[in-house]
Structures are given as C-alpha cells and as structure tokens.
Amino acid sequence: MKNKLRENIISITISLILTLFITSVIILLIGKNPFDIFGIIISEVFGSGYGLGQALFKATPLIITGSALAICFHASLFNIGAEGQLNLGAFVMSLAAFYFSALPAYLLFPVVIILGFAVSAFWGYIPAIIKIKKGVSEVITTIMMNFIAMALINFLLIEFFAVKSTVRTEKIADWIMIPKLSAYFQFFQGSSVNLTFFIALALAFAVYFMLYKTKFGYYIKAVGFNETAAKYIGIKNNRIMLLSFLIGSGLTSLVGLNFVLGYKGYYEFGFSNNLGFTAIAVALLAKNNPIGIIFTSLLFGMLDYGGLTVNTVIPKEIMFVVQAVVILSILSVDKIVNNYFQSKD
Amino acid sequence: MDIFGYIISLSFLAQVLRLFTPYYLGASAANFSERGGVINIAIEGFMITSAFCYALFAVLTGNVLLSLFLAVTINILFSLLYSAFTIKLKINQIVTGVGFNLLMAGLAKFIMMLIFRSSSNTPRIESLPHIPFIADMPGIGKVLADYIIIFTFLLVPISQYLIYKTKFGLRLRSAGENPAAAESLGVNVRNYKLYGVMLSGFLSALAGIWLASNQNSFSDGMIAGRGYIAIAAMIIGKWKPWNIFWACIMFAAFEAFEISLQISGINFPSQLLQMLPYLITVLVLIGFIGKTKPPAADGIPY
Numbered sequence: 326m327k328n329k330l331r332e333n334i335i336s337i338t339i340s341l342i343l344t345l346f347i348t349s350v351i352i353l354l355i356g357k358n359p360f361d362i363f364g365i366i367i368s369e370v371f372g373s374g375y376g377l378g379q380a381l382f383k384a385t386p387l388i389i390t391g392s393a394l395a396i397c398f399h400a401s402l403f404n405i406g407a408e409g410q411l412n413l414g415a416f417v418m419s420l421a422a423f424y425f426s427a428l429p430a431y432l433l434f435p436v437v438i439i440l441g442f443a444v445s446a447f448w449g450y451i452p453a454i455i456k457i458k459k460g461v462s463e464v465i466t467t468i469m470m471n472f473i474a475m476a477l478i479n480f481l482l483i484e485f486f487a488v489k490s491t492v493r494t495e496k497i498a499d500w501i502m503i504p505k506l507s508a509y510f511q512f513f514q515g516s517s518v519n520l521t522f523f524i525a526l527a528l529a530f531a532v533y534f535m536l537y538k539t540k541f542g543y544y545i546k547a548v549g550f551n552e553t554a555a556k557y558i559g560i561k562n563n564r565i566m567l568l569s570f571l572i573g574s575g576l577t578s579l580v581g582l583n584f585v586l587g588y589k590g591y592y593e594f595g596f597s598n599n600l601g602f603t604a605i606a607v608a609l610l611a612k613n614n615p616i617g618i619i620f621t622s623l624l625f626g627m628l629d630y631g632g633l634t635v636n637t638v639i640p641k642e643i644m645f646v647v648q649a650v651v652i653l654s655i656l657s658v659d660k661i662v663n664n665y666f667q668s669k670d
Numbered sequence: 671m672d673i674f675g676y677i678i679s680l681s682f683l684a685q686v687l688r689l690f691t692p693y694y695l696g697a698s699a700a701n702f703s704e705r706g707g708v709i710n711i712a713i714e715g716f717m718i719t720s721a722f723c724y725a726l727f728a729v730l731t732g733n734v735l736l737s738l739f740l741a742v743t744i745n746i747l748f749s750l751l752y753s754a755f756t757i758k759l760k761i762n763q764i765v766t767g768v769g770f771n772l773l774m775a776g777l778a779k780f781i782m783m784l785i786f787r788s789s790s791n792t793p794r795i796e797s798l799p800h801i802p803f804i805a806d807m808p809g810i811g812k813v814l815a816d817y818i819i820i821f822t823f824l825l826v827p828i829s830q831y832l833i834y835k836t837k838f839g840l841r842l843r844s845a846g847e848n849p850a851a852a853e854s855l856g857v858n859v860r861n862y863k864l865y866g867v868m869l870s871g872f873l874s875a876l877a878g879i880w881l882a883s884n885q886n887s888f889s890d891g892m893i894a895g896r897g898y899i900a901i902a903a904m905i906i907g908k909w910k911p912w913n914i915f916w917a918c919i920m921f922a923a924f925e926a927f928e929i930s931l932q933i934s935g936i937n938f939p940s941q942l943l944q945m946l947p948y949l950i951t952v953l954v955l956i957g958f959i960g961k962t963k964p965p966a967a968d969g970i971p972y
Contacts (some may be wrong), residue, residue, distance in 0.1 A: 335729040355784065356761055403765075405711075405764065405768065407959050409799040455952070455955060455956055459955070459956055459957060460858075461955045461956070462969070464709075464711070464764050464767050465901070465902075465905060465951070465955065466952055466955055467897075468711065468898055468901075468903065469948040469949075469951050470952070471957075472898065472945070472947075473945050473948045473949055473952070474893060475939045476942070476944045476945040476948075478943065479941045480939050480941035480942060482946075483939070483941070484939055490972050508775070511909065547933060599772070602768055602771070602772060603772070605765070605768055606768075606769070606772070607839055609765060639784075640780055640783035640784050640875075641818065642776065642779040642780035642782075642783050642789070643779075643780050645775065645776025645779055645780060646776040646780050648772065648776070649769055649772040649773035649776050650771075650773065652765075652768070652771060652772065652773075653755070653766075653769045653770075654753065656761045656762075656765060656769060657761065658756060660759045660760070661759070
C-alpha cells in the first residue's frame, strides 16, 4: 500500500514535468518564451481575486464530474457518457427551476436537484442495465447515449423550450440563483465563482468517504478489482455495478448548479464543451481519488482560465493540447513506472 | 419540392454515395483495428487530424497531391503513437482513445488559430483531381469521377478478401480472437495488431481528406461525430465488410433524407433523424435487431 502511494507520487510528478516540458517545446517552436507565458498565467491567476475566482469557477464542474466518474471507474465501469448525462441533468434543472418557481425555496431546491439527478441517473441506467443483462460493454453504449442525449436536448430546445432564435432556455427567477462568492468576499469581485464550489468540495469529500470508509465503497472497489473474486465473497456484483453507475451518472447533473443556477440562469446548448471527457482526464490523473481530483481539477481550472489570459500572446486553444498531453503523459508514465517497480520486485 | 420524387432521383443517389464514403472509410478503419483486437475509438480524432493537415498543406503548398501524401503520413505516424500506447505499453485502449481524440481535436484548433487566425475555418482549398472521362458521364458521373469514392467501393470486396481469404487476414483475425493460440502457432501477434492499427490510420486519413477536399476547406466541427457513426456502422455490420457496407448505406440514406427534408422546408424535426444511427446501434447492441459479437479478444491488451 505504501509502495503504491510512492509509485503514484513518482508517476504523477514525472508526468506533470513531462507535460510542462512538451508544452515549453511547443511554445518555443512558435518562437515565444515559455517562461514569459507561464509567468503571465501565474500572475494573472494568483495576482487577483478575479483571476483566482475564475480558476475556481472553471474547476467546480470538473470536481463534480470527476468525483462522480471516480465512482464508476473504481467499479471498473468506463462511463464515457458523462457528457450526455450532465447535459440532460443541467437541462432538466433549468426547466424545473423555471417552471416550479412558484414553490417555496425549501421545496424548490430539492425538486430541482432530484429531477436533475434522476434524469442523469436514468441516462446512466440504460447502459448499465444493458451491460448487466446483455453483457454488452458500457463503452460503446455510453458513447451512443451521448449523441442521443445531445440530439434529444437539441430537439426539445428547438421545438418547445428555447427562447426564440437562441439555443437556451428561459432565464430563471433571480431569487433562485445561487449566490456568487463575491457576495460574501469582496476579494472575488466580478468573478463567476459561486457557492457551488463549496458544494463540489463537499461532494468530493463525501465520495472519498464513501469509497474508502464504507462497506459499500469496499464492495465497489472489490467488484472493480476482480469480479469473480467479489462474487465468491458474497458480493452481489450486478447490484453494486448498477448502483455505482446510477450514483456516478446521477451526480454529474450537479454541474447544473454551477452553470445554470450559479452563473447564467439558463441552460445553453453546448455549455459543457467536452466537460464529460476532460473530467475523465481529471479523475485519471488523480488515480480516481476524490481528494486528488480536487487538486487536478484546480490545475485544469487554472489552465482553462490561464489560457484566456495569454490569448493575446498565444492562442488559448493551446490549453486543449496541454490538457490532452496531461492525460497521455500520465497514462504512459504511470505504466512505465509500474513496469519498472514490478521488474525491481 | 416533391420529396418522394427526389428520393428516387439520381441526385439523391449521388448524395447517398457522397455521404457513404467517409462513413465506410471510417468504419473500415475501425474494423481493421478491432479485427486485430485493438479498439480504436479515436477514429473521430484521426479524421480531424487528416482533414486538417490536408487543408493546412493545401493552403501552404498549393499542391493537393503532396498535401494528400503528407496528411496520410501524419495520420500513420499518429497511428504508430497509438500503437505504442496500446500495443507496446498495453495501456487501456478506451482511455487512450479518449486522450487521442482530445489531443487531435485540440491540435487542429490550436494550429488553425495559430496559422490562420481563425477559430472557425481555413482558407479555401482546391479539391482533389477528378477522373477525367467518368466526369463527362451524365447523371452521377460527377460523383463517381472521384478517386477516393471509387477506392471506397473497391475497398468493400478488397477487405472482404483480405480478411477472409488471405494469410494476412487469418493472422490478423487470430490476433483479435485468440492471441495466445496464434502466438503458439508462431504468429507475431503484436506485429499484426500493429498492421491493423496502421491500416486504421491510413483509411481514416482518406476519410478526413475526402471530407476536407469535398468541402474545399477544413472547418471546426466539420467531422461532426462521423468517426463515431463509423464505429456504430462497424458494430451494426457485425465486423463484416459487406454488412458494414449496408450499414453505411443506411446511415448515408438517413442523412441524405434529412438534408432533403431541410431543403424542402418541410417542418420535421431533423434532430430525431440525426438520432437514428445511434439509437439503432443501441438497439442492435441490446439484441433487438439481430445479434452482434465483437472479436473475442477485442480490447484486451496482449
């Protein structure tokens, strides 16, 4: 166990250095000085409350989706369907918040969250049940469900719910909006970071507790580690798989709190911008440990906002490349480090 | 416009043939990889890379054949990198695929912004040359006079023959079905997996290049999930070249129908039609429409 931790720290460190190196080479190739670029990013992100707030705001949905996916990944379920799940959840949340605004707050928020969760969980239920009943890998079904979800939302928006000549829903009432952090701390003035950030942190800790401190979490990991062995010690594999898929996909809906209730006040088609896939990277980099996911999400959030700050010097699109390089480095370095320690033992 | 008259017209057929081409090339790319036991969900990314590289070099050099060659080469280099991850290091193929998709889409966006200062599209480029005498034929001659379209049609019997009738095909299949048994008979399993992935890189390159050439530019989002539809076609086609052919024709016909509905101004929600390929795939996977079974060792590193 201790060795595992050492290996993880070594491989994460090496892959971050490798990413930094590759990024520097790309920046050099364009004829810019990487230290200047990194300097701008760091001073912009940490130099002002606004910059820091924006980085936290970008990190929030990653913490939520990353932690949610970690549950699936611990059960060895490759949920590639977060993109569709979270979009449906956020979409339904925006509708619920708009149409049920007559409800008192203590009823409205639970209704909004439960409906969002239920729809996202249902979208995860389909591939889960197909896997359990038919033995079909969840990978392809979740990918297909992503496209079906997006087409469905697009259809519902255009036919019924969109504000004329836009791809967004009606704006919800102001009193339903989740307060921005700047309402409490002058420091974050102007930034979109809102209370959802703390909800995301709480979620990460809760998922951590569930995975590492409860019997249920132990079962999830047992099923993920060795299905046959898990069955022989009396774990109901199918139930555990189904539950982890339901909880994992359901929780992705909470990104709606950040974007719909905490920021725009409506659902907008395309808001997620590959969040469901970036979150896979975030979870992977943290070895599916929710506490680690907080840190990797903050790193990615920083990159996301940092990209905008250097946009005048270098296209912000470089951050897409950097994030992908992070994934591929951690995958390869991790394997090489693993092989190295295995050959030493 | 009379929709039903249109569907039986030559221009509808021409439209289907054009939409069919990138689907079949992509599906065939996915199939060769999976026949060797390596899942490649990065077909989308490979198509983006080749489409972008083709457009990039066509703008920079003005020579479409050179651009074609360079785009194919770059895609094959990427497929070698993909092999290094999945075959050499035996890293999980799904996660690698997700990473490659993000990398390739990101690189195209980044370099396009860097060189053309545009987040939407490259400048206009020339199409690939047409086959001279066929182009003069009336009706669908214009569509058939395309080297890549002709190649795609020939690819169906060629891959059928290659997979089922040659030593190469037998060994490739053995690598995907039962690598341990193949190895014990002296087949270099890893090499065959590598060939499968390289073929995948080559064919997906043609798909991307054709799309860019046909559209006379590369634009962000132009691949629009075609790589995934191609994978869906491969699944519905049960990993068999002729079945995949029919699956691709079906998807192409849906899309052509959808486009014609839009042009005709008939008020029908086109999103529901866009959903069809994916929905049918899920239904096929569930077993509602026939049974489908991947190669036995598909996705398992060896």
